[in-house]
Amino acid sequence: MTSYNTPGKTFVPDPRIQYIRAGNEPAVFKAKWVIKDPWTILENAGIAVAGGRITAVLDTVPSGPSVTDCGPGILMPPLVNAHMHLELSALAHRLPLGKGFEPWVKALLTARDSLGASALIRAARHAVQALPGQGTGLVGEVSTLGLTRSLLTDQGMAGVWFQEYLGTGYPAPDLAADFPLSGSAAGHAPHTTSPDLLKYLKNRTQKAGLVFSIHVAESDAEMRFIKGNNRSWHDFLIQRGIDPKDWPVGNKTPVTYLKDLGILGPHTLAVHLLQVLDTDLDLLADTQTGICLCPRSNQNLHNRIPDIPALLKRHLRPALGTDSLASCASLSLFDEMAFVRHLCPEVSPADIFAMATKNGASALGLADRFGTLSPGKQSEFIYLDTGVSSRNQVLEKVICYGTC
Ligand SMILES: [Zn+2]
Structure with missing residues (x-):
């Protein structure tokens, strides 16, 4: 790899x-x-x-x-980084890449826990402070631990801060449609977050006029679980105290699964879409679902990138994100654009530039101010x-x- x-x-x-x-x-x-x-x-x-x-x-x-x-x-x-995880900045260059997704996730959790909150915050602050000097003026930041909202506010950075949820329950996210920074919620992924929690979060954000974000169609484990063929993931959830017996999986793709739950739509930002069928792309286009791609992270973790020409052919308007420094060398959108140019020479410069500007602003619901x-x-x-x-x-x- x-x-x-x-x-x-x-x-x-x-x-x-x-x-x-x-x-x-x-x-x-x-x-x-x-x-x-x-x-x-x-x-x-x-x-x-x-x-x-x-x-x-x-x-x-x-x-x-x-x-x-x-x-x-x-x-x-200004460039738009529509998907990142600043609180993983302390893990830059610490994790094994090229050895598969699941070993990477395990190493990430171990390293994150051993570093502790103050080290995570310190590195995240450095990363935030560097963003304008890398040309980034608008961000979609996804936070599992809740450490980064004030860092963005202190920097005066515009964007959407997503509190991310996994598992089950009915949390009380601190939602606020503000400028420069809104507070919204994200579900982690279809195979890690219960359908009831996904529907609940989508409903809450929709009522608040906010974008809802979720990783979709990224890993093999996710694809197989949603298809109904992943007993080991089922058992893993049980071990974590999550019983997925009532989750409506089986003979579906992650995209059709989310469609059935009512999650897709213009105020949803579907991130990754690494493994999708043509019919999934049609569904995303029909529902006007926002899309964000993180090609460098995908290449590092999965040795493949999304089919960008296929998305553009359907008039989908993908935004770009870097994901975190745990899976990517920088949070620079210039670097992300250069990577897309390198691997997808058939995509026009205007389309690549739109991904890093106009499409990102639209995906975050801020097209009236940026892009x-x-x-x-x-x-x-x-x-x-x-x-x-x-x-x-x-x-x-x-x-x-x-x-x-
Ligand atoms: Zn991510």
Whole structure:
């Protein structure tokens, strides 16, 4: 198996990436290239801002004291990491990759428990602080231990913080549709979280107007259990005090299982979709379910990645996530885009850029504030200090900027 888990740059901001949060005063930021959205690239253009929002995209920029010339590089929307687990940041480069998913999960649980909460929080804080310097301005953070919400708030990071649940019960998640950070809930996966708990969480988040997140169709154990062919997973659940005898599994895929439970829909974010049938993709498209892919993590843990061209062919709009530093070398979306470009050369640069920007903002329910540089969006953008000689090279430069 090829490992894409290269140590060395995990928490390091990139000096060529400048994260710009404009103030409330009217101002204009210009650059040689401006990527308004994946399909609109302007030359010698600018972004006008006021009151914390973008007010106009300027084809030509007048000179004046309120104009900041960022330089000969590229102004673009902040990148969106739609799925990560910051509280596993302390496990960076500690776990065995390439030896199978179940040994990795066992090693993860052992290492996480032995490190303790303060070490997990310390590393997560470093990871959060590095995000803007890696070009990330919006996140979907999934937390099992509940350690990372305040870290994101302290950093002023925008996004959705998901408290993740496994097993059974009827917990009381602290739900809040706020900005910059909402609090929502996630079910871990169809084979680890009881159907009643999944339905309950989906119902609670739906009523609060929040996105619900869940890992779907990732591991072989999940696929076999939902199909009704995994006695050892059944026994494992029993050992953990969870009796799955009434779970409606059997002759289903994880996607059809969730459809039957009423979990799919436009406010659900299905993460991974590594093992899906064409009929699953049709269901996801018909229900307008949000999708997030984590290709580097999938490659490291399962030695395969999702069929991205098949998703795009059905007009699904996948977001990108990195998963955690326990299975991926960095939380950089530049690196994730470069990896997709490397393994899927048939996917267009615009589609890859959309995955890391527009699609991610939509998947997290924040398309009105992030994803493109359009009037009304937050006055936040990144400037990439890199030279490009022609318009048709701009996106290629951006999506290949990272390393994989
Ligand atoms: Zn995950």
